[in-house]
Each structure stands twice: as C-alpha cells, then as structure tokens.
Amino acid sequence: MIEAMPSAEPTAGPTLEVTAVDAVDPELRRRLLACWTDVTNAGGAVGFVPPVTPDDVAPVLDALLERVQQGRERLVVLRVDGELAGWAVLSLSLSPLRRHWATVLRVQVHPLRQGQGLGRVLLSGVHDVARAQGLEMLHLTVRSGYGLERFYAGLGYREFGRMPGAIRVAPGDDREEVHLFVRL
Template identity: 85%
Template sequence: MPIAEPTAEVTAVDAVDPALRRGLLTCWTDVTNAGGAVGFVPPVTEDDVAPVLDALIERVSQGRERLVVLWVDGEPAGWAVLSLSVSPLRRHWATVLRVQVHPARQGQGLGRALMTGVHDVARDCGLEMLHLTVRGGYGLEGFYAGLGYREFGRMPGAIRLAPGDDREEVHLVVRLRDPGQPSC
C-alpha cells in the first residue's frame, strides 16, 4: 500500500495561541539542537529559547513582524518570520528570519514549500524584495539560490559560535516583483 504524502500548507499567523506557541518552541529548540543556524548555538533547552520566542510573539502581535507557519497534516512543522521595517524608506522590503523546518520533517521538500509560502505572504503584504542572511560554513547559499536569491555581501567574523570559531554572515536578496507594481 502506498504511503500518503503529507499535506502541507503555509499561512501567515497574526495571533499565537498556547498550542501554537508550544509547537514553535519545540521546533526552534529541536532545530537548534540538531545543528540548525537559527539564532542559538546548541545545546539549548526550551527555557533558553522561550524568552526570545515570547519577544518575537509580542512583535507579531504589534504588527512589527509577520509569522509564517508551515503546517503539515494540521500540525506546525516549521516557520519563518518577516521582519518589517518601520522606516517609510524601507517599507517595500523585509528581512526573513529564523527559517526552520523541524528535523523530523526535513528532506521532504518542506523548506522549499515554506519559503514559497513566505514569498506569497510577502507579496500579499505588498513587499517587493526580501533580504536574509545565512551562517557561513553551512552551504545554505545553494538552497536559497534555487529560490532566486543572490548573494550581495559577506561580513567576515560576524557570528561567533565559540571562542576562535567565527563565521561569515552571508547576505542574500530576492526581488519578488518589479518596483512600483501594484499590491495584490
């Protein structure tokens, strides 16, 4: 009997209830402890991650950031954040942060599905460009190049994983639509 493919959906979330918070916290902790470059150095506990997550949830509730969640079979399997600019000069673009898919779900094309959804949410917000950074030494530039991102710079030694273990921060950008094109 064939195995059913998981049903994936990506949505923007404006309010985080306790069940979703628990899923986000578990994902972030597990991704970090599996070696993911999402803002921490392993090992971490949920107690380490919770205050940073709660601050992010507060910014989402204030409308300063958009939370984009990857759902697989109705459960959160990954997520990313669109960090919006408060400057009127930069409201046409955002920075993508914390892109992650739970380790148990990796290798199923869900990272691409998540990022495609992030792009759709960004377009719906009227954004023209997205910026993101990756930690050098992980080879993530190729994944993002496949989604249309191009590198525009590297900051040597920007990320310190441990004394004597500094990494580059690689800056990438993608244009979602032409300047001045009307919003959806």
C-alpha cells in the same frame, strides 16, 4: 495560504499548508518553542548554538511573538497534515523608505521533517505572504559553513555581501554572515 490539493486516492501525499499567523495561542507557542529548540539542537543555524533548552529559547520567542502582536513582524507557519512542521518570520521595516521589503528570519523545518522538500515549500509560502502584503523584495542572512547559500540560490536569492567574523559560534570559531536578497 498554500495548500496541496487533496487527492481521492488513499496513498495521496500529505496536506501542506503555509499561512501567516496573527495570533499565537498557548499550544502554537509550545509547538514553536519545541521546534526552535529541536532545530537548534540538531545543528540548525537559527540564532543559537547547541545545546539549548526551552528555557533558553523562550524569552527570545516571546519577544518575537510580541513584535508579531504589534504588527512589526509576520509569523509564517508550515503545517503538514495540520501539524506544525516549520516556520519563519518576516521582519518589517519601520522606516517609510524601506516598507517595500522585509527581512526573513528564523527559517526552520523540524528535524524530523527535513529532507522532504519542506524548506522550499515554506519559503515559497513566505514569498506568497510577502507579495500579498505588497512587498517587492526580501533580504536574509545565513551563517557561513552550512552551505545554505546553494539552497537559497535555488529559490532565486542572490548574494550581495559577507561580513567576516560577524557570528561567533564559539571562542576561536567566527563565521561570516552572508547577505542574500530576492526580488519578488
């Protein structure tokens, strides 16, 4: 868990907390669903193309939460003053040859919280959770055309490949999938 140190001054900044979550109650599920829907509809590249409704996202979220319950994935949430502000997933390998690394998925900060440096806070927390789990390296992919490579490079990620046309966001609009990794 990462927490900002509380200050005695009334003008102190918000309390930031990044934690791995093993059990998701109905309220947290509702907030995860709302965040994912809002991020997608704001143009975020998190597995869907806008517009989406909660009904579109819910089956994918529920499948993800099932994998979390099975221990195949780790859900990492970012809270600001106790409220969900963003989240990401560590997808763990079932292969004994790949248990030293994981894939980071669905990195998102709610649109109302973007531009405050919280993406960096969330990813730093994801790295801490990964290290605590004994992981040595993380992999993630981004959709080209968003400039996300620069954000991740600032966190130590390096590009190692691109798959042309891997993501079709609309007929005639194919994007590269950019592969990045970081050693922890």
